[in-house]
Amino acid sequence: MFNFTFSLRDLEFFLLIVVRITCFIHTAPFFGMTNTPNRVKIGLGVLISALVYQTLTPVHPEYSTVLMYALYVLKEAVTGIIIGYSAAICVAILNFAGHLVDMEIGLSMVSLFDPVSRDSVTISGTYYQYTVLLMLMISGMYQYVLAAIIETFNLIPVSGAVFNSDRILNAMLTFLRDYLALGFRLCLPVFAAMLLLNAILGILAKVSPQLNMFAVGIQLKILLGLGVLFLTVGMMPGASTAILSEMKKMITLFAEAIT
Numbered sequence: 001m002f003n004f005t006f007s008l009r010d011l012e013f014f015l016l017i018v019v020r021i022t023c024f025i026h027t028a029p030f031f032g033m034t035n036t037p038n039r040v041k042i043g044l045g046v047l048i049s050a051l052v053y054q055t056l057t058p059v060h061p062e063y064s065t066v067l068m069y070a071l072y073v074l075k076e077a078v079t080g081i082i083i084g085y086s087a088a089i090c091v092a093i094l095n096f097a098g099h100l101v102d103m104e105i106g107l108s109m110v111s112l113f114d115p116v117s118r119d120s121v122t123i124s125g126t127y128y129q130y131t132v133l134l135m136l137m138i139s140g141m142y143q144y145v146l147a148a149i150i151e152t153f154n155l156i157p158v159s160g161a162v163f164n165s166d167r168i169l170n171a172m173l174t175f176l177r178d179y180l181a182l183g184f185r186l187c188l189p190v191f192a193a194m195l196l197l198n199a200i201l202g203i204l205a206k207v208s209p210q211l212n213m214f215a216v217g218i219q220l221k222i223l224l225g226l227g228v229l230f231l232t233v234g235m236m237p238g239a240s241t242a243i244l245s246e247m248k249k250m251i252t253l254f255a256e257a258i259t
Contacts, residue, residue, distance in 0.1 A: 098125025105225025
């Protein structure tokens with residue numbers, strides 16, 4: 001017969017692990033989708049926590065009041081949220097690139113309701129997001145994300161997180177720099193094609209002023225933009241690799257910022 005007896009101190013240690021992992025799952029990409037039932041998220045978090053608990057040496061936090069233990073719980077919750085958020089913000093690069101594309105081809109007024117984020121998103125942003133997210137799932141991104149949160153218990157012991165505001169600020173500034181760079185790199189083919197088309201339309205407007213270049217340009221921009229998107233489908237694996245590399249970079253920077 002199995003013996004599952006444990007002390008109250010072990011239960012407190014296990015609950016701290018559960019708080020960090022469930023908060024991470026709630027905010028991490030793919031796992032934190034809003035259309036995933038909360039019971040599934042909690043169940044997955046408890047299951048992973050039980051497996052992680054078997055591999056760790058219990059570290060019992062010292063406290064004398066319930067308020068002090070609540071502070072430990074809050075610290076673990078913030079740790080899980082920060083690490084999950086560092087991976088989730090990288091997906092926002094795709095929406096930024098899609099927004100720029102729609103502004104160039106004239107579809108910025110068209111928006112869709114995304115059931116995952118429960119927000120209005122652009123057509124190109126939805127295309128980039130779901131295509132790259134699917135490729136990330138195929139490439140095993142979810143395995144890296146789970147491995148990352150598990151490895152944080154070796155880097156950041158339970159109840160041992162120290163929030164360094166300077167490092168967190170530097171990590172955010174690094175992400176904002178990469179956010180703009182990667183976003184413009186993704187929409188660069190469409191942006192270059194639109195720039196060339198605008199130059200041609202400007203020349204035609206000077207050559208034949210009687211033509212309504214505004215009316216003609218709307219159709220041409222949409223057709224050319226959709227054509228460029230179709231021709232650049234082959235760059236999607238490279239885009240998913242860039243997003244995954246950025247995700248690894250941000251998880252590492254934010255994890256080091258709270259050690």
